Amino acid sequence: MKTKIITAIAAMGLAFAASAASAETVRVGVAAEPYPPFTEPDAAGNWTGWEIEFMNAVCAEAKLDCVVTPVAWDGIIPALMSNKIDAIIGSMSITEERMKSIAFSDKYYNTPAVIATSKGSGITPDAAGLEGKILGVQVSTIHQDYMTTHFGDVAAEIKEYQTQDEANQDLAAGRVDAVMADSLALDAFVKSDTCCEIVGAVEDDPAILGAGVGIGLRKGDDELRDKFNTAIAAIRDNGTYAEFSKAYFDFDIYGQ
Incomplete structure (x- = not known):
């Protein structure tokens, strides 16, 4: 009986390890410079703000293991294109000029x-x-x-x-x-x-000025873009987006 229990526990451990290993790690670039209320480090150096909460929500929905990776703003697109990061969540507007170099998810907010x-x-x-x-x-x-x-x-x-x-x-x-x-x-x-x-x-x-803010991605990363787009729609529909946003804003920043 003890052997069966140990075997069962071992099997559960292997299943958990396999599940953890299957989570895709995504290095998310944010501007190294504070940009409240969207991103800024706290006294302990942990990144906080509305966009960090957005990142956590959308990555959880997409079952992605997202890691905050600070990058100087003027080098953040080169960092993406040279594979130093996998995505940009940094209030980056979707513009025609930027789309010559990179791709974007659907918008996740739009303010003037x-x-x-x-x-x-x-x-x-x-x-x-x-x-x-x-x-x-x-x-x-x-x-x-x-x-x-x-x-x-x-x-x-x-x-x-x-x-x-x-x-x-x-x-x-x-x-x-x-x-x-x-x-x-x-x-x-x-x-x-x-x-x-x-x-x-x-x-x-x-x-x-573009058509709102989106997640910046490398051209050709269609699978990751689709995961983000599905997750953005889901957290809008299930109320998660509104829930974490109300701590920061008294209106819907998603915009038109």
């Missing part, structure tokens, strides 16, 4: 791009309002492309920053007149610092 200034500046989020102003923006982003295209001819200067936090701090210090970024990222900043305010969304330009 906005302009923030010091309080009472009188600046408006358009070329007329930004004429002669010093503007700040994070490099290698859709917002940099938008600023260069729409405001490059009217701005006194466009300052480029490696991180959004650096741009925000220069706005707070008065070294730039306005910054542009995703509405939720700047909303978190203006709520944490009384210096500044969001003055409005820029006019949409789908060719630059």
Whole structure:
């Protein structure tokens, strides 16, 4: 009897090991720079934020073993293409330009791009309002492309920053007149610092700003893309997406 029990336990152990071994490990690239409320390390160095919760939910649904892999933002697409990471979950907008190099999952959120200034500046989020102003923006982003295209001819200067936090701090210090970024990222900043305010969304330009945020993938990784797409739809349908999102936002950031 004891032998049968030991044999049964051993068989269960082998089955568990086989199941664990069959889970596909996916190295998920996130920007090494903090980008609250989406991604940022806590005091212990563990990555937290809305996008980390999204990653955990979608990977659990897809039965993928996802490992957070921080990469400098301006090198994150090269890291994907050189197989250093397998996917990007880092608020990366789906644009025609990026799709020349990489593939994307279906979108998982979509929010507008906005302009923030010091309080009472009188600046408006358009070329007329930004004429002669010093503007700040994070490099290698859709917002940099938008600023260069729409405001490059009217701005006194466009300052480029490696991180959004650096741009925000220069706005707070008065070294730039306005910054542009995703509405939720700047909303978190203006709520944490009384210096500044969001003055409005820029006019949409789908060719630059894209059609929402998706998971970045290598071209040809169709099986992984399909797993992510199925999982995104599932967590939207079963309420998981809404459940973890309500701790961060009081509206559905999935958008139109």
